[in-house]
Amino acid sequence: MTGKKECQTCKNRKYVDGSDEQVSFKSASKINPNAAAARVRAHEQEHVANAYDKAAQSGGRVLQASVTLKYEICPECGRSYCAGGVTHTMIAGPKDNPYEKNAQSFGKEAATGDNFDIAV
Numbered sequence: 001m002t003g004k005k006e007c008q009t010c011k012n013r014k015y016v017d018g019s020d021e022q023v024s025f026k027s028a029s030k031i032n033p034n035a036a037a038a039r040v041r042a043h044e045q046e047h048v049a050n051a052y053d054k055a056a057q058s059g060g061r062v063l064q065a066s067v068t069l070k071y072e073i074c075p076e077c078g079r080s081y082c083a084g085g086v087t088h089t090m091i092a093g094p095k096d097n098p099y100e101k102n103a104q105s106f107g108k109e110a111a112t113g114d115n116f117d118i119a120v
Contacts, residue, residue, distance in 0.1 A: 007077035015084065017043065021050050037082040040069060044085040051089035059094035 014028040015036075023046040031039050044067040055062050065087070072083040 007074060007079065009074050009076040010079060010081065013081070015040065015043075019047070021047060023047060023050070033079070033081055037069060040082050040085045041067065044069075044087045047087035048089065051087075051091060055091045058091075060091050062089060063092050064088070064090040 010033045012030070013033070013036075014030055015025050016028040017023055017025040024043050048065045048067065051062050051065055054060075066089075067085055067087050069085045070083045071080055073080055
């Protein structure tokens, strides 16, 4: 037989999403190792899209969204592969949020008198 033997670990690797959102990979799925990074990136983009939808529904806005792909080395063949991803988002509530208004007014009161001129 010529060529390399197929790595069974890479061939049988499955991906599953552990979040409580409605996204792909809710049940364990196999991905071709050559396509794993692109598929994981697309999956994480679903989480980003969900954050924008959630913000829009509540009248808020997305302040930050980032995706990090994780890579590992296969213990059987030594090949680098995309092992998964993580999405971090930060959503600001609506501007008329009473809790945010209260926090802003408290911040102003807390800062009153912080700076003063003793030379007067």
